[in-house]
Amino acid sequence: MSEGQIPVEEYETGNTKHKWELKKIKSAHKVIHKSSYKKGKIERGFANRTLYINLTTKEIKEKKVTEEMKKKFTGGRGFGLKLMWDSIDPSTRWNNDENELIITTGPLCGVTQYPGSGKSLCLSVSPATNIICDCNVGGFFGPYLKFSGFDALEIQGKAKEDVVIVIDGENGRITIETAPLEETNTHLLSEQLTHIYATEDNDKSRQKVSVVSAGKGAENSWWGCLNFSFYDIRRKVPRIKQAGRGGLGTVLRDKRIKAIVVKVGRFTGVSNNPADSIKLAEVGTKLHREIRDLDRYQCNMRAVGTAHLVEIMNEYDLLPCENYRFGCFPKASKVFSAEFYKYFTKIIPDGCWHGCTMACAKTVDGFTVKTGPYKGQKVTVDGPEYETVGACANMSIWDPEWVLEFNFYCDTYGIDTISTGTAIAFYQEMYEYGILNKERCDGIELCFGNSDAVLEFLHKMANADKSEFIKVASKGIRRVKNWIIKNSWGDKYLIEECGMESKGLEYSEYVTKESLAMQGGYGLTLKGPQHDEAWLIFMDMVNNAIPTFQDKAEALHYFPMWRTWFGLNGLCKLPWNDIEPANNAETDEPAKVPEHVQNYVDYQNAVTGWNIKKEDLILQSERCYNWQRAMNVWMGRGQRKDDWIPYRSMGPVTKLEYLSRKERYDKQLIEKLNIKNKEVEQMDVKEKINKLYEHRQNQYQKLMDAVYYRRGWTPNGIPTPKKMKELGMDNKEMLNILQQKINEDEKAGLNLWGGKYNKREKPPCNDLKYWE
Amino acid sequence: MDKPKTVKILKFHPEKCNGCLDCERACSQIHFKTDEGGDKSAIRIIKDNKSFKMHVCDQRGLCIDMCPVGALSRRKHGTVWLDNDICIGCQACVGFCPIGAMRKSEARIEPFKCISCGACVRACPNDALDLVQVKISDIKDVVYYKQGA
Numbered sequence: 001m002s003e004g005q006i007p008v009e010e011y012e013t014g015n016t017k018h019k020w021e022l023k024k025i026k027s028a029h030k031v032i033h034k035s036s037y038k039k040g041k042i043e044r045g046f047a048n049r050t051l052y053i054n055l056t057t058k059e060i061k062e063k064k065v066t067e068e069m070k071k072k073f074t075g076g077r078g079f080g081l082k083l084m085w086d087s088i089d090p091s092t093r094w095n096n097d098e099n100e101l102i103i104t105t106g107p108l109c110g111v112t113q114y115p116g117s118g119k120s121l122c123l124s125v126s127p128a129t130n131i132i133c134d135c136n137v138g139g140f141f142g143p144y145l146k147f148s149g150f151d152a153l154e155i156q157g158k159a160k161e162d163v164v165i166v167i168d169g170e171n172g173r174i175t176i177e178t179a180p181l182e183e184t185n186t187h188l189l190s191e192q193l194t195h196i197y198a199t200e201d202n203d204k205s206r207q208k209v210s211v212v213s214a215g216k217g218a219e220n221s222w223w224g225c226l227n228f229s230f231y232d233i234r235r236k237v238p239r240i241k242q243a244g245r246g247g248l249g250t251v252l253r254d255k256r257i258k259a260i261v262v263k264v265g266r267f268t269g270v271s272n273n274p275a276d277s278i279k280l281a282e283v284g285t286k287l288h289r290e291i292r293d294l295d296r297y298q299c300n301m302r303a304v305g306t307a308h309l310v311e312i313m314n315e316y317d318l319l320p321c322e323n324y325r326f327g328c329f330p331k332a333s334k335v336f337s338a339e340f341y342k343y344f345t346k347i348i349p350d351g352c353w354h355g356c357t358m359a360c361a362k363t364v365d366g367f368t369v370k371t372g373p374y375k376g377q378k379v380t381v382d383g384p385e386y387e388t389v390g391a392c393a394n395m396s397i398w399d400p401e402w403v404l405e406f407n408f409y410c411d412t413y414g415i416d417t418i419s420t421g422t423a424i425a426f427y428q429e430m431y432e433y434g435i436l437n438k439e440r441c442d443g444i445e446l447c448f449g450n451s452d453a454v455l456e457f458l459h460k461m462a463n464a465d466k467s468e469f470i471k472v473a474s475k476g477i478r479r480v481k482n483w484i485i486k487n488s489w490g491d492k493y494l495i496e497e498c499g500m501e502s503k504g505l506e507y508s509e510y511v512t513k514e515s516l517a518m519q520g521g522y523g524l525t526l527k528g529p530q531h532d533e534a535w536l537i538f539m540d541m542v543n544n545a546i547p548t549f550q551d552k553a554e555a556l557h558y559f560p561m562w563r564t565w566f567g568l569n570g571l572c573k574l575p576w577n578d579i580e581p582a583n584n585a586e587t588d589e590p591a592k593v594p595e596h597v598q599n600y601v602d603y604q605n606a607v608t609g610w611n612i613k614k615e616d617l618i619l620q621s622e623r624c625y626n627w628q629r630a631m632n633v634w635m636g637r638g639q640r641k642d643d644w645i646p647y648r649s650m651g652p653v654t655k656l657e658y659l660s661r662k663e664r665y666d667k668q669l670i671e672k673l674n675i676k677n678k679e680v681e682q683m684d685v686k687e688k689i690n691k692l693y694e695h696r697q698n699q700y701q702k703l704m705d706a707v708y709y710r711r712g713w714t715p716n717g718i719p720t721p722k723k724m725k726e727l728g729m730d731n732k733e734m735l736n737i738l739q740q741k742i743n744e745d746e747k748a749g750l751n752l753w754g755g756k757y758n759k760r761e762k763p764p765c766n767d768l769k770y771w772e
Numbered sequence: 773m774d775k776p777k778t779v780k781i782l783k784f785h786p787e788k789c790n791g792c793l794d795c796e797r798a799c800s801q802i803h804f805k806t807d808e809g810g811d812k813s814a815i816r817i818i819k820d821n822k823s824f825k826m827h828v829c830d831q832r833g834l835c836i837d838m839c840p841v842g843a844l845s846r847r848k849h850g851t852v853w854l855d856n857d858i859c860i861g862c863q864a865c866v867g868f869c870p871i872g873a874m875r876k877s878e879a880r881i882e883p884f885k886c887i888s889c890g891a892c893v894r895a896c897p898n899d900a901l902d903l904v905q906v907k908i909s910d911i912k913d914v915v916y917y918k919q920g921a
Contacts, residue, residue: 269861
């Protein structure tokens with residue numbers, strides 16, 4: 001391994017080199033529509049306009065960003081919600097013409113001084129959930145979009161044939177071009193387009209191009225992700241980061257977009273034109289130094305990225321193994337981060353945006369592909385991240401080589417490793433019970449640990465296999481549950497409670513069984529079960545820092561709001577608490593990392609010139625968070641029934657699971673349910689499971705009560721007009737929609753607490769009409 | 773191009789220094805066309821009890837691997853050089869320099885550092901500064917990556 005200080009030009013990945021006739025590919029492009037624009041200056045983090053493209057009507061126009069829009073929606077995901085609200089109907093579904101795919105930036109996006117400042121926020125109506133799904137993603141696209149002059153890109157309509165949208169921020173030109181000859185799969189397509197659109201034939205020019213794409217898997221499943229490229233001048237390959245959740249890549253391909261390309265000219269560390277660049281550099285440098293001095297003793301992100309979590313999760317019984325049945329596994333040490341460290345290329349600044357010294361985007365170069373269309377080729381694999389390893393643990397894949405293989409194909413096929421892995425794990429469990437079998441799975445032996453079968457499944461899916469199983473299975477757990485139940489192949493309870501989806505979206509990779517707060521962290525989310533709103537397991541289960549329902553509700557208010565804030569600004573969450581100041585543990589609220597919160601206050605003020613305080617950060621989020629929930633209500637969701645979670649995430653569904661943690665569960669029956677020791681000994685496992693089921697379901701309902709109350713929602717989970725007005729979100733149409741829904745709930749008797757409270761317990765509030 | 777094997781670094785003779793800071797002024801003239809010295813100088817002379825200490829880049833080049841855009845490289849004479857036209861001002865090199873010798877002034881976002889040009893040596897009235905040639909392999913340093921090290 002090279003020992004550092006390698007001249008940029010000399011680094012070799014050992015990857016298979018491709019020779020393409022790029023001129024021929026380019027000359028096959030037919031320009032369908034073009035438009036030019038005058039580039040403006042970015043002022044204090046805002047380009048002050050957004051770009052609207054309609055592929056059906058071939059319309060390209062600019063929209064102005066008003067001061068009111070900034071005040072109410074801040075930027076990033078907030079702007080995305082505002083643009084969606086203006087453009088779609090409550091009945092809009094993912095493949096309707098009017099559905100939009102939005103990529104936004106945020107006022108702090110594109111700053112280079114503070115680690116983690118290059119995130120794009122992507123929004124669309126998701127095929128999985130039928131409501132808006134938002135994803136944040138690294139890569140150069142967001143910053144370049146803003147440097148090209150736009151705070152957001154909004155795409156509506158569908159093209160008739162495969163197109164590439166090109167935003168040339170260097171020359172102020174936008175074109176929509178047909179793209180018949182390019183590859184579809186990302187690792188090849190993004191390389192071709194980067195070469196085609198770079199102004200000059202050198203690496204520095206190629207680094208100024210970013211490509212958004214999705215591959216054949218996105219075309220043929222509901223797990224499509226958006227791959228955002230960032231060209232690596234050392235490796236000489238466009239690397240990728242994923243907007244993974246909710247099938248946004250599926251929407252991209254449904255619109256017949258092969259790729260979106262953005263290109264910029266020269267930019268600097270102050271292209272955002274911040275109000276106070278001196279302060280900005282000061283805060284940023286402070287964090288760089290913290291990472292330099294402390295990362296190796298804390299998360300070791302610079303060495304192994306998020307994969308450092310694998311061993312921690314396994315240790316605490318939280319690593320999802322064999323479809324979340326277990327939290328640790330005897331073979332887990334084979335996929336600990338040290339194993340991947342052997343594969344990772346060292347001595348390269350692995351940030352997914354310039355200046356991110358946390359550098360968690362680890363990469364394996366020269367990996368030899370084992371299966372499928374690229375068998376035998378040597379490629380760069382981005383990752384694996386923790387979630388991908390977790391997904392493989394769920395499928396019982398314990399060989400790093402196969403984790404990399406799965407990772408590579410998910411990426412290049414443009415599918416989400418999380419949804420894909422979680423879903424396959426469910427199919428595998430059904431296979432184990434005989435509910436699915438070889439015949440029902442189109443000849444694929446989809447049992448736990450069968451890596452070949454998993455890859456076979458992916459390849460068949462990407463090739464648009466016509467078998468019923470592939471067609472249904474590629475739509476995810478929810479549709480497979482319906483399919484199995486319709487065919488009467490198994491016990492409905494078992495099928496519903498084992499499949500780890502909520503709202504139609506697959507769970508990400510943590511076992512939440514023993515942490516009630518984290519069950520809420522997954523269930524009481526806007527877009528579906530995803531840990532980006534709250535991660536409370538240690539706080540709740542390990543440290544027991546939030547024992548009461550009220551404590552948990554406060555955490556499920558504060559942390560989702562806090563984490564939403566990153567998405568409003570175009571930031572990454574990791575540099576907030578995956579590195580902590582040395583004295584953090586001695587502060588009043590270590591879980592909040594107070595010094596870093598203050599960094600963000602200073603940071604936002606330094607860019608925008610605003611004069612906000614830490615409370616204002618939460619207020620900014622609360623506005624958008626409640627608005628998104630209200631939009632869910634508008635689209636017919638966003639109620640208590642939609643915050644349902646499968647029992648696999650709450651407790652033991654099967655005897656095997658109960659027995660694997662027998663001591664813990666028996667103890668709970670005695671201590672929490674006041675059943676006598678002797679009685680517990682006499683009960684059979686099924687009986688015990690039922691008792692625990694009843695108890696834990698009630699706990700979850702009580703948690704919902706407390707959280708809804710804290711968030712200012714009705715007992716059915718509807719944001720109240722009163723709360724919306726307090727936040728300044730006083731759009732009359734929205735207030736009427738909410739009031740109408742609350743009135744309907746009142747008639748239907750839904751404005752009642754969901755938990756059953758005994759005499760000694762109190763619901764969150766005695767006045768049930770607190771929300772009026 | 774053959775890789776440079778040696779580099780000139782500054783050597784300080786504290787016994788000859790009288791703390792006049794002419795070196796700093798000469799340095800800021802090179803970097804910012806001003807004779808303010810201080811924050812705009814890559815070399816700093818710091819009072820240390822009754823003597824003086826020099827604080828300046830030792831050309832070990834750890835920063836080269838930190839730069840995301842390849843703005844830092846070893847020039848043919850071996851000095852570690854920041855190309856301002858490529859730099860995007862992220863401060864990663866500033867933050868990660870183990871001795872804080874990659875500097876940032878308030879005048880611009882791009883950092884600056886000692887380029888072993890010798891302006892300070894020439895400016896010193898007492899010959900307290902020298903440029904001495906050392907082998908790069910003796911001083912070279914790489915970014916921390918090894919687990920547990």
